Structures are given as C-alpha cells and as structure tokens.
Amino acid sequence: MTWLPKLKKSEAWLHRFRAKARALEPPEPSTELLERILASRAAGARVVLETDDHPRNRSRSVRRLAAAATVVLVVGASAVLRWHQGPGNAARQAPPLDDLTRLMFPWPSMALAQQPDAPPSRPRYGSVPDLDGARLHAGEWRYQVRVKTDGILTSERGRRAYALAEATFGGHPVWRITTSWHPQGFVDSILVDRATLRPLRRVFQPARVRFIQEHSTDSLREWLVRRAAPQDTVRSAVALPNAPLIDWLTTKVALQALPLAPSWRGSLYVVSTAARGLAPLNLRVVGRETITVPAGTFDCWKIKADGPDYVENDLIWVSRHEHWVIKTRSRPAYDTEFEELLVSHTSQGPR
Amino acid sequence: MSPDPAWRSKPVRRRTASLPLAHLVAAARSGSADALGALYERYGAGLYRLAYRLLGNREDAEDVVHDLFVGLPEALRRYEERGALESWLKRVTARVALMRLRAGGRRREVHLAVARELVGGDSSAAPPDSRLLQAAVDRLPEHLRSVLVLKEIEGYSHAEVSELLGISQGASRIRLMRAVRRLRKSLEDAR
Numbered sequence: 001m002t003w004l005p006k007l008k009k010s011e012a013w014l015h016r017f018r019a020k021a022r023a024l025e026p027p028e029p030s031t032e033l034l035e036r037i038l039a040s041r042a043a044g045a046r047v048v049l050e051t052d053d054h055p056r057n058r059s060r061s062v063r064r065l066a067a068a069a070t071v072v073l074v075v076g077a078s079a080v081l082r083w084h085q086g087p088g089n090a091a092r093q094a095p096p097l098d099d100l101t102r103l104m105f106p107w108p109s110m111a112l113a114q115q116p117d118a119p120p121s122r123p124r125y126g127s128v129p130d131l132d133g134a135r136l137h138a139g140e141w142r143y144q145v146r147v148k149t150d151g152i153l154t155s156e157r158g159r160r161a162y163a164l165a166e167a168t169f170g171g172h173p174v175w176r177i178t179t180s181w182h183p184q185g186f187v188d189s190i191l192v193d194r195a196t197l198r199p200l201r202r203v204f205q206p207a208r209v210r211f212i213q214e215h216s217t218d219s220l221r222e223w224l225v226r227r228a229a230p231q232d233t234v235r236s237a238v239a240l241p242n243a244p245l246i247d248w249l250t251t252k253v254a255l256q257a258l259p260l261a262p263s264w265r266g267s268l269y270v271v272s273t274a275a276r277g278l279a280p281l282n283l284r285v286v287g288r289e290t291i292t293v294p295a296g297t298f299d300c301w302k303i304k305a306d307g308p309d310y311v312e313n314d315l316i317w318v319s320r321h322e323h324w325v326i327k328t329r330s331r332p333a334y335d336t337e338f339e340e341l342l343v344s345h346t347s348q349g350p351r
Numbered sequence: 352m353s354p355d356p357a358w359r360s361k362p363v364r365r366r367t368a369s370l371p372l373a374h375l376v377a378a379a380r381s382g383s384a385d386a387l388g389a390l391y392e393r394y395g396a397g398l399y400r401l402a403y404r405l406l407g408n409r410e411d412a413e414d415v416v417h418d419l420f421v422g423l424p425e426a427l428r429r430y431e432e433r434g435a436l437e438s439w440l441k442r443v444t445a446r447v448a449l450m451r452l453r454a455g456g457r458r459r460e461v462h463l464a465v466a467r468e469l470v471g472g473d474s475s476a477a478p479p480d481s482r483l484l485q486a487a488v489d490r491l492p493e494h495l496r497s498v499l500v501l502k503e504i505e506g507y508s509h510a511e512v513s514e515l516l517g518i519s520q521g522a523s524r525i526r527l528m529r530a531v532r533r534l535r536k537s538l539e540d541a542r
Contacts, residue, residue, distance in 0.1 A: 014503070014531060021488065021504045024481055026403040026412075033399075033413055034391050037420040038384050047422030050446045124418075286410050 045122045123267030123280035131257040133195040138165050139347025143340040158182050169200055179249050190247055197254055199247040245269040256323040260301050281307040291317050295342040298326045380427045391420055398444045404500045405448040407489045415448045445515050452493050487537040495530035502527055
C-alpha cells in the first residue's frame, strides 16, 4: 500500500489547487461589452449557436464531408486533365469551359459559377463607413510565401507581389492594383475607385484563358475567354448591392486606408469569388508587436481576420505608421501554416 | 451603425431586470433588447469568466460572450427550460469557446498575455503565487487545460466534460490526471 500516501498527498494537492484556482479572479469584461452586443443586434447581426449538437460528431461530419469533397475534386480534376492531355486529343472536341474554370484556383468566378446561394452573412462588427483613399500611396510590395507543416517543416512557395499605381479609367482617376505570382507567372490586375476602393474592372490572365470582370453600381459582369476558342466565350452577370465593398484582392491595399488603433474593429464586404458572392471580412486589432521580416523590423498592429469560409482566424501584421502589410499567417489546415513575409517595397510611405 | 435606443433606457431595464426569469426568457426570445440586457447583467460576468478561463485572453473571451448574447434570442427558442438557465448558458458558452479553441491560433496569444501579466500587466495586483498558478494553467496544452478548467474550476462532472468535449469519460479522467501532473511539475520548476 505504498501508493496510498502518494494518492492522499495528490488529492490534498488537488484540493488546494481547486481552492486557489477558483479564487483566481479573471478580469471583468469591458464596460462597453453590453453596448456592443446590443449595437450588433440592432444592426442586424445574428449568430447561430451550437446548443444541442454534439461538437465532436459535428466536426467528424464536417471532416467526412470535406474528405469526400476532396476526393470528388481530385478525381474530377484528374479525369479532366487526363481527358485533356491524353493521346488523340486534337481530334476531340475541346473540354467545356465549366471544366476549365473549376481548375482555376482560386477561382471559379462568382457569376460564372452560379448566382449566390444566399444573401451575404451579417458582419460581426460595425461596417467600416469610409475608407480613407487619401492615405494610399503608390508603390510595390514583394512577399516571400512559405508553408510550415507541423510547426517544423518549412518550404518556400515562391513570391507574390502587388503594385499600386495611379491610373485613369473612363476619364476618372483610379488606382490600378496588380498582383503577380512567381514562379506561376499569373498576373491579376484590378482598377478601383480612388476614394472608395470599390472595384471597377479586373483582368486575370492565366495560361489558357482570359478572365474579365466589370462592375457597375449594381452588378458585376464577367467574361471568360478561352484563347484557343474565343467563340466559346462565356458571359454572365450577377447583381450586387449598392453598398461599400472591395474586391478580395484589394484587401492588402484597403488596410492602408483603415483607421487602425488599439482595439479597433470593423467589417468590410468583399466580393469573394471563392465564396460566390459578398462576404463580410471581420477585422480586429488584437495587439501591437515589433516583428522582423526580410524587409526589416517594423512596429506593427496585429490584426485578426475572419469572415468568409476560407478566412478563419488569419493574422495580419500591419506597420503602425504606413499601414503596410508586413506579414500574414493563415492556417488552411490544422497542421499547416501559410505565411507571407514582406521582402522589399518601393513605396515612400503615406503622403 | 446606430444601436436600438431602447436599451439606453435604464429605468425600463431596471423594471425588466426585476421580472421573473421565465418572463425575461420569453421577452428575450421575442427580441427584446431590455430583456437581453437584463440577462447579460445577471449572467454576463460569470459566462465571461468561464470563457476567459477556457481561452486565456480577454479579447477572445469578450468575442465569445458577444457572439453568445447576439445569438441568444434565437438560441433561446431551442431552450426547453428543463434545467437551470445558467447551466444551459454555461454549456453553450463552453461550446462556443471550445469551437474557437479548435479553430486554432489561440495559444500564442495566451502566452503573450501571460507574459504581459507576469511582467506587471493588469493582473499584477494578484498575489505572486496566484499569477504563477494562472501562468501554469495557461501553459497547459488546450486538450488538457479544457478538462482541468471544466472539471476542477467550473465543477463539471466527468460525464458533463466528456459530453462537452466529445470524448469518453475515461479520456476525461486521463486528461485530468495528465493536466494535474504537468501543472505540479510546472509549479515545482517555477520555485
């Protein structure tokens, strides 16, 4: 019975721990929390709460569905590729455009895919009333992209850059934002209103197709042109609300125009092709950190972003003075982290 | 964004707060901001403490309580009033908090928060051993910490913990044992 004293000692320790831990007073919630809750309700925000579902069963179901969807995607994609690359292909008819659009990560586009399934979900925080377009400054920002697996293995995944330049469109001053991926060689170019950053026209040209989007005040029209068969051009359109919105690719630029401050939070609607419609992007300043990246050391706001399905607890470090994105970190899978680190820039900073 | 001005009316809320709980729940279900405010005043602080203990930082705990009360009127329509409302609210809060934990990206913040507090942050008024204890709890891995917080601090049974976390009761017991072992070692090392 040598274990008995040990057990008694352990129980006594646990008893003491319990008493001390229960006596620990966590901080009180901030005084304006109730105000924020009621403001969110009044603004129409709603949250669906898990009440009775067994969380593990639910996550298992989600995992099973995700696994099934992945299998279908992989099998479908390989079938299309085999069909497209197989012998005697020249004699065959070209694959339908729908198949090509499915292979265009991170597209298919919103209108080409189909109309949005449902109205956009409610933003978590108050909508950002005005983006301060005057804060923006021309320049180019280059990022190193890397993927970390299991917190240990790091692999480089090329470079990404975006450039912001003044331009005109239909006689009006606009910003041209060009995003490029290396070594893939994709270039995506978008024109946005100089003051509001609302998208006006976007052109994306991967290897075999040309994809164009044009926005008006209430709709988005799209063209997908297959270079080998321009006669197969697909046109489509989708209605958009006349509300402040930005394109997903403009997010890094939009951060330059936000009034960031300690505890600042706000939501923006983004035209999200992956979400097939508008989705709120919820942003919250969670702290301040000094970080070092290849481009140097920066005093940053640390921002947490979530909203569209594919943005969940992403972290963005934005320099406090210029509001440049210095680093981003997202977790597309449980054991995988995706990071972008600023390598260089040509901007002179805010005017 | 202008909030519904009704909630600013403190005398009205005071009257609402004195209503029997069943009436409050019924009013909150129908979307009354006053009733929601009264429920927050009754239970908000306790639910925030639970969320804070599970998540380890204020911002996330506030977000959990925010989401809970924003979704509460609709969720109350599924509340069957068979048990105490507070227990039901705690279970829902724990689920929301645990879902956030599973979403990842929490632990580093916890560590930073703890580090800040240890170097003289806003909980410096707490006695040193309390701060050490809090830091040691915060350093536990999430799967152990959740069991420890729910079982030993919040007072749930192993059956309830296993239901909340979706694990077996045996796993709950083992995790608690491991959590206690690590906690003791951590505290002994700190001495």
